[in-house]
Amino acid sequence: MSVKPLRADSAERRRKPTLCPSSRCAEGAILLGVVGSDAQVQFLNQPVRIDAEFVDIAHQGRRPEKRFRFSSPCATNACRHWTGSRCGVIDEVFDSVPETHRIETRPRCAIREQCRWHRQEGDAACGACPLVITDLMVDG
Numbered sequence: 001m002s003v004k005p006l007r008a009d010s011a012e013r014r015r016k017p018t019l020c021p022s023s024r025c026a027e028g029a030i031l032l033g034v035v036g037s038d039a040q041v042q043f044l045n046q047p048v049r050i051d052a053e054f055v056d057i058a059h060q061g062r063r064p065e066k067r068f069r070f071s072s073p074c075a076t077n078a079c080r081h082w083t084g085s086r087c088g089v090i091d092e093v094f095d096s097v098p099e100t101h102r103i104e105t106r107p108r109c110a111i112r113e114q115c116r117w118h119r120q121e122g123d124a125a126c127g128a129c130p131l132v133i134t135d136l137m138v139d140g
């Protein structure tokens with residue numbers, strides 16, 4: 001299994017696609033963080049791109065989207081959470097996480113300048129983001 005650190009000067013970063021911060025465990029996705037025992041996401045200091053072997057191994061335990069957070073290019077109209085103009089997930093997150101429960105210090109995050117939620121909501125998104133477990137949001 002190999003994981004490739006993301007380089008700030010890579011061609012992909014220069015193109016700056018908008019990234020979904022809560023995507024599926026799939027080859028080529030970025031591993032953003034790990035869900036801790038307190039149910040909060042601990043963001044990696046150095047996000048890495050996952051390969052097929054990582055995906056295979058990750059699917060051997062509990063569903064990976066319950067244990068990790070991944071990022072991939074935002075699919076807009078190809079995603080059922082796309083409202084036509086924005087990602088509806090962060091709106092659901094805001095509805096379900098009261099402001100008093102949000103994180104005051106935004107986490108160090110390598111995708112911030114490309115993040116869909118941050119582009120929509122600014123730093124407010126980062127206060128709720130570490131509380132998001134992808135599998136729960138996707139499957140209800």
Ligand code: SF4
Nearest residue numbers: 021109112115126129
């Ligand atoms: S909402 Fe903030 S912390 Fe979460 S992935 Fe986007 S930029 Fe990073």
